Amino acid sequence: MSSDEPIIDLDTNNQKPVTVEESMADKVDKGKENTPTNRKIFIVGDHFPKVEGAKKTKCKYCGTLMSSNTRNGTSALLSHLTNGETIGSLVYEYIREWGINNVFTVTVDNASSNDGAIRFLRRMLKGPNDILGCQYLHLRCCAHIINLVVRDGLEEEFDSITRIRGAVTYVRSSPTRYKTFKDCVARATIECKQKPCMDVDTRWNSTYLMLETIVKYEQAFDRLYMIDSNYGAHFRSEVTDDCEGSTRKRKRTVKVIGAPSESDWETARNMIEYLKIFSDVTTKISGTKYVTLNTFFSEFVKMQATITRMGLSMDEKKKNMATSMKTKFDKYWEDIDHMNFLLYVAVVLDPRFKLQYIRFCIETIYGKNYEKGKQILEKVEKTLQELFNHYKDKLEKNKVQNKQVGVSSDMSSSFGDATIDLEIEFDKFDSANQEMKSEVDIYLADGKEKRDDNFDFGVVESKRSQISYIV
Structure with a gap:
């Protein structure tokens, strides 16, 4: 912009x-x-x-x-x-x-x-x-909405996550317990050098990092359960809601008892597969040293495809997780009236993708004949045209007077010449009065630029001056 x-x-x-x-x-x-x-x-x-x-x-x-x-x-x-x-x-x-x-x-x-x-x-x-x-x-904020979407999905595996979190809390609560845990790691011949990390339960990406590290120590925790009687007794905790209001599925006080089971570890591994996708998306759209607005839409499609794939799984837990996530996802990104279409326009203004990429993604998500997909495409084109007209009027506002002077000068010079060429003057007259395509139409009709990590957006400025002003 x-x-x-x-x-x-x-x-x-x-x-x-x-x-x-x-x-x-x-x-x-x-x-x-x-x-x-x-x-x-x-x-x-x-x-x-x-x-x-x-x-x-x-x-x-x-x-x-x-x-x-x-x-x-x-x-x-x-x-x-x-x-x-x-x-x-x-x-x-x-x-x-x-x-x-x-x-x-x-x-x-x-x-x-x-x-x-x-x-x-x-x-x-x-x-x-x-x-x-x-x-x-x-x-x-797209990153914040992703946070809400994923947290609702994690609520479906509340018990498993809480037990694994309790295991991490136990081994990190004192030097003696951590030393015992390290002995178990050595006996299980686990090569991982990462220290089990605690998460912040209101930040799902920290939960993802905790699970990603901790599943590597499954055998060590199984050994710890056998040799440390205090480890099993540790798992009695009260979990309170975190002011999300009616969106939370748990009551205010929930007791989770027991050390992580084999089922809990399997659940954690399944969650990591999907959480990594959302973590990568969050990292990409949260960058501060590069433009992120034009990258969001493709990441949005990846997230929606991920949730859809989870919903088609034969695993009942994955289905429940996908259902919760889709409900929250649709709340923010399925209502056309509440969408900010600048997120789409930014993709169209990327000469490597343009409107064809939006159309491809919409058809991938909704199908070719789905009415909602057509409405989104129409709204994207309308938004782009409105922005173009706004900036065009803004740029031409100061040129009106000079343009009028120029037209007057051309007319006097043309008709003051006794050897006027009527065919040339007719071509000028015809081109000035015929309905011309706007830069938006020409830009969209042009071919796309080659996708390259070293792509220079200056190519837009060199070809389309008014479009480049919007960019």
């Missing part, structure tokens, strides 16, 4: 895991810096200055008046800081402060407060500098 229309990334998956409160709190109580807790103190007054002559405070971002003597202390004020209007106000203030006039998209994760922030920003950013009425402003 154009360099003067930046993409603002509010996605917490590409940054350190910091809460909104932490990002807004920039002061620490220096007097308590060396206390045992050593925790940050949020200076509410920085965000809610008191209103003179009243027992109220005023949010410096949106101007909302709030009580300053609430019984809940600062909890109500901090809650206000995390609602959509406040977040949108804060982002808008920074946009103005940085002198950004054109905002194309804002990338956010799947939080309801972010939806409110986008609605606020859309209202504030509409104007002479907006891009197609800010209709493409909201871009959901």
Whole structure:
């Protein structure tokens, strides 16, 4: 996209895991810096200055008046800081402060407060500098959606994962236990040098890395179970839900008892096969040193094909896992009305793929005669044409006056010449008045460029000046 229309990334998956409160709190109580807790103190007054002559405070971002003597202390004020209007106000203030006039998209994760922030920003950013009425402003973070999709699938194997996680926790909980485990590894003649790693149960990719490493030590854990009586007794844990609301299938407290069984290890191996595909996709689309927007669609197709293949498996566990994942997948990527078609347009603007690649993938997923596939293709072409017309009008706006002067000059020179060639002038007249194809039509009709890792996107600029402006 154009360099003067930046993409603002509010996605917490590409940054350190910091809460909104932490990002807004920039002061620490220096007097308590060396206390045992050593925790940050949020200076509410920085965000809610008191209103003179009243027992109220005023949010410096949106101007909302709030009580300053609430019984809940600062909890109500901090809650206000995390609602959509406040977040949108804060982002808008920074946009103005940085002198950004054109905002194309804002990338956010799947939080309801972010939806409110986008609605606020859309209202504030509409104007002479907006891009197609800010209709493409909201871009959901693809990596975050993948996280939600895979986590729902992992819930189907909750017991197996929890027992394996418990095994890792046990051997890493003390030097003595780890030494005993290493002895078991040596007796089982396991060559792997990787240390069993713990996962974070809210980050599925860490669960994948844990399973990938731990399955190599299956025989060592079987030996540990036979020689260490404390190992078997360790597997009594309470697992609490992690605030995903109604999307979680487990109740708030679930007891999982027992060490990993042969069935658990087999389940882990089966999951690794599929989790690797999703892990590779996440890594690819989360890159920071190369363009990722045009690579997403092919990865999207790979994920959908993977889920479909799982659903066709004879293994009942894989089927259940695929069903859960497809439900979440369809929630975000099957509703045409809620898709951001810039993800598709980016592929079309890659001269190595163009619209033919989109058509091929759509037919692969939905079939040639499926109505939804046709609707997606029509919407992609419509979006591309709208963007082209927007940038074309923008580029030609400053040329109108010069063009009128040029036409006037041509007319006077032509009819002022006594030796006018009527056939040449007719050709000029005819070409100027006939309906010409746009650069979009010509671009799509041209052949595709050769797929090469060293491909230079400068080839687009050399051939299609207005298309290159969109790119």
